Amino acid sequence: MSTRTDRFAPGDRVRTRSLDPDGHTRLPRYARGAVxxxxxxxxxxxxxxxxxxxxxxxxxxxxxxxxxxxxxxGAGDHSVTVELWEDYLTPVEEDP
Amino acid sequence: xxxxxxxxxxxxxxxxxxxxxxxxGLLEGGEIDRRIDEFAAGGTPANGARVVARAxxxxxxxxxxxxxxxxxxxxxxxxxxxxxxxxxxxxVANSAEEHNVVVCTLCSCYPIALLGPSPGWYKSEAYRxxxxxxxxxxxxxxxxxxxxxxxxxxxxxxxxxRYMVLPRRPEGTGSLSEEELAGLVTRKGLIxxxxx
Numbered sequence: 449m450s451t452r453t454d455r456f457a458p459g460d461r462v463r464t465r466s467l468d469p470d471g472h473t474r475l476p477r478y479a480r481g482a483v484x485x486x487x488x489x490x491x492x493x494x495x496x497x498x499x500x501x502x503x504x505x506x507x508x509x510x511x512x513x514x515x516x517x518x519x520x521x522g523a524g525d526h527s528v529t530v531e532l533w534e535d536y537l538t539p540v541e542e543d544p
Numbered sequence: 545x546x547x548x549x550x551x552x553x554x555x556x557x558x559x560x561x562x563x564x565x566x567x568x569g570l571l572e573g574g575e576i577d578r579r580i581d582e583f584a585a586g587g588t589p590a591n592g593a594r595v596v597a598r599a600x601x602x603x604x605x606x607x608x609x610x611x612x613x614x615x616x617x618x619x620x621x622x623x624x625x626x627x628x629x630x631x632x633x634x635x636v637a638n639s640a641e642e643h644n645v646v647v648c649t650l651c652s653c654y655p656i657a658l659l660g661p662s663p664g665w666y667k668s669e670a671y672r673x674x675x676x677x678x679x680x681x682x683x684x685x686x687x688x689x690x691x692x693x694x695x696x697x698x699x700x701x702x703x704x705x706r707y708m709v710l711p712r713r714p715e716g717t718g719s720l721s722e723e724e725l726a727g728l729v730t731r732k733g734l735i736x737x738x739x740x
Contacts, residue, residue, distance in 0.1 A: 491704055493703075527696075528698045
């Protein structure tokens with residue numbers, strides 16, 4: 449088991465980055481720049497983007513993050529849960 | 545060299561890379577096929593069906609399965625460690641309020657140990673691109689009509705975890721044995737594109 453500290457906890461609101469990198473990433477295009485809620489951490493793995501470029505990649509926590517369909521597609525009443533590396537996520541401050 | 549390749553550009557490229565790797569002694573002839581066979585060995589939807597049947601008759605097992613599937617699978621002699629490293633499995637349970645469906649939008653990630661090789665439609669661009677956007681419509685095309693009040697949760701298996709759906713136990717199956725219950729569970733039921 450890893451002893452690193454997870455940056456996010458279940459229930460935290462996070463925004464995905466909206467970068468469009470050259471080459472491989474596991475942040476699907478449909479889930480970029482979107483706000484979702486962390487469901488749970490799902491293990492520690494080297495960033496896939498790094499591995500695909502032949503780099504070792506720092507191990508970091510991956511999270512299940514749940515998004516309302518309307519946030520991703522502008523419509524729909526379902527949710528989509530995506531597994532995302534910590535580097536893909538930034539915290540969203542709660543409204544005061 | 546791996547068999548069953550089509551004549552597509554990507555297949556030609558893979559054959560070329562494979563040949564170079566063999567030429568340089570990094571890969572033995574037939575090694576990729578052998579590794580794939582080892583990885584897929586024993587993988588069949590019957591495994592997933594056994595897991596579901598046990599969860600239906602044993603609430604304690606169901607709870608352990610939903611909390612930490614990797615720790616619960618060995619109770620049935622199963623595991624997710626057939627590949628290079630053990631893969632995390634998350635089992636998601638259907639209920640009257642929620643229906644789950646699994647996709648891999650980026651490629652075709654799939655719990656082969658429990659479900660065997662994935663069906664062709666699972667890997668199709670149509671399924672992968674549409675089910676995240678309009679799951680209710682896609683499920684209807686599979687013949688699954690859900691009440692409007694049932695929430696639909698789509699799980700995108702595009703990273704390290706694999707997912708399996710725990711379908712709802714059908715009505716009127718109280719007298720069936722565990723083995724008979726397992727016989728009711730279909731591959732589509734384990735992906736979420738069918739009810740059981």
